[in-house]
Amino acid sequence: MPRRPITPLLWLLFSAGGTVAAMLYPVHVLLSGVVFPLGWLEPPRYETLRALVAHPLARLYLFVFISLPLFHWAHRFRYTLYDGLQLKHLTTLVAFVCYGTAAAGTALAAYLLWRFPG
Amino acid sequence: MSDSHTPYHPRWHRQRVSVWWWLGSARYARFVLRELTSVFVALFAFVTLAELRALGQGPEAHARFLEHLSRPAALAVSLVGLAFVVFHTLSWFNLAPRAMALRLRGRRVPAAAIAAANYAAWLLASAAVAFFLLRR
Numbered sequence: 289m290p291r292r293p294i295t296p297l298l299w300l301l302f303s304a305g306g307t308v309a310a311m312l313y314p315v316h317v318l319l320s321g322v323v324f325p326l327g328w329l330e331p332p333r334y335e336t337l338r339a340l341v342a343h344p345l346a347r348l349y350l351f352v353f354i355s356l357p358l359f360h361w362a363h364r365f366r367y368t369l370y371d372g373l374q375l376k377h378l379t380t381l382v383a384f385v386c387y388g389t390a391a392a393g394t395a396l397a398a399y400l401l402w403r404f405p406g
Numbered sequence: 407m408s409d410s411h412t413p414y415h416p417r418w419h420r421q422r423v424s425v426w427w428w429l430g431s432a433r434y435a436r437f438v439l440r441e442l443t444s445v446f447v448a449l450f451a452f453v454t455l456a457e458l459r460a461l462g463q464g465p466e467a468h469a470r471f472l473e474h475l476s477r478p479a480a481l482a483v484s485l486v487g488l489a490f491v492v493f494h495t496l497s498w499f500n501l502a503p504r505a506m507a508l509r510l511r512g513r514r515v516p517a518a519a520i521a522a523a524n525y526a527a528w529l530l531a532s533a534a535v536a537f538f539l540l541r542r
Contacts, residue, residue, distance in 0.1 A: 309447045310498040313491045315532035317450055319539050321484030325476040334465040354451045361448035368441040400458050
């Protein structure tokens, strides 16, 4: 039986990750990266934030929030390295590093969210 | 002598492309900048992981994390990152109609409608996130 190509799955991860990043990352970067550090608005208190993150739905949200955009980056960056840096002779290494990093980040997110106290 | 092959076949001539090919025009530069948005996406995913870890370790650890995030260098990266991440959103939504050919009652949904739906969803999602993060 011929091997099924993995490309459609990788593109699906890229696409889903890109959509998650497009919808959710601007507001998170704006608040956590700019508004809260600059003191324009009050950040949530530690207890509030911790209780929020402990909720199972929040853990699921954060898993999707972290994992899918990492695979979006992996796929996109892989092809940027090919086209941008003309690295086509390093295909296996580049793919391994890119998807491997995304997989590692996913595993770390799963571990932290599973073990989050509360 | 057969004319279906030559005994000595040299390599086809291909111009070596410079690594800086993309600086050749604004369109190329915008394309590469669009692709580089993914780097900031990945960066922020890892920042989120770091905050998650700090949050689980206790109030002092989380306070230290927030203090790191307020440093001038971190703020600069956040501002640049915000620009790139918003650029990702805009370029993604403008491409979405081309990726999905939606048909409603046999007529092709116009690209503007698909893009508008995405922007509306973006606004709603952002408002929901802000609601949760602005609670004391």
